[in-house]
Amino acid sequence: MKRTWIVVTALILIVLGSLFSHDLVFAKQKPEPSFAKNLQVLTFVKSKKELKSWMNMMKKSLGVNCSYCHNTQNYASDAKVAKRRARMMLKMLVQIRQEYFAFPNAKKPTCYTCHQGHKRPVNIPPGGFKNFSDN
Ligand code: HEC
Numbered sequence: 604m605k606r607t608w609i610v611v612t613a614l615i616l617i618v619l620g621s622l623f624s625h626d627l628v629f630a631k632q633k634p635e636p637s638f639a640k641n642l643q644v645l646t647f648v649k650s651k652k653e654l655k656s657w658m659n660m661m662k663k664s665l666g667v668n669c670s671y672c673h674n675t676q677n678y679a680s681d682a683k684v685a686k687r688r689a690r691m692m693l694k695m696l697v698q699i700r701q702e703y704f705a706f707p708n709a710k711k712p713t714c715y716t717c718h719q720g721h722k723r724p725v726n727i728p729p730g731g732f733k734n735f736s737d738n
Pocket residue numbers: 638639640641642643644645646658659661662665667668669670671672673678679685686687689690693
C-alpha cells in the first residue's frame with residue numbers, strides 16, 4: 604500500500620513537472636503581433652507598416668499582385684499554394700539574413716536577389732549546370 608502511494612505521488616509530480624516545463628517552453632516563443640492572425644515567420648515584425656513593407660518587397664520581387672498569394676477578402680487564409688510556398692521561402696530568407704548577413708552594413712538578400720521580378724527565378728547559369736550533386 605505504502606509503495607503504491609509513493610508511485611502515485613511520483614507520477615503526479617512527473618505530470619505536473621512536464622506541464623510546467625511545457626509552459627516555460629511556450630512562454631519563450633514570441634507572441635504573435637496584435638495586427639495579424641496567422642504569422643508563422645514574420646513574428647518579429649513590430650508594426651503593420653513594417654509588415655506591409657515585407658509584403659511589398661515580396662510582391663515586387665516576384666512581379667505579382669497581392670492576390671497571387673492571398674485571398675484578398677481574408678489575408679490570414681493559407682488556402683493558396685503560392686502563399687504556402689512563399690512562407691517556406693520567407694523562412695529560408697529570414698534565416699539567411701540572420702545567420703549569414705549579420706555583419707555591419709550587410710546588404711541583406713531579399714526575394715529579389717533570386718527572383719529578379721520572376722515568379723520562378725532563372726536558376727540555370729548560361730552554359731548549363733551539369734555534373735553536380737547536392738551533397
Ligand atoms: C509571394 C506571396 C505574397 C505576396 C505577393 C503578398 N503576400 Fe502577404 N503574406 C504572405 C505570406 C507567406 C504571409 C504569412 C507570413 C508569415 O507566416 O509570417 C503573408 C501575410 C500577410 C498578412 C498577415 C495576415 C494575417 O492576419 O496573418 C497580410 C495583412 C498580408 N500578407 C497582406 C499582403 C498585401 C496587402 C500584399 C500586397 C501588397 C501581400 N500581402 C502580398 C505572402 C505574400
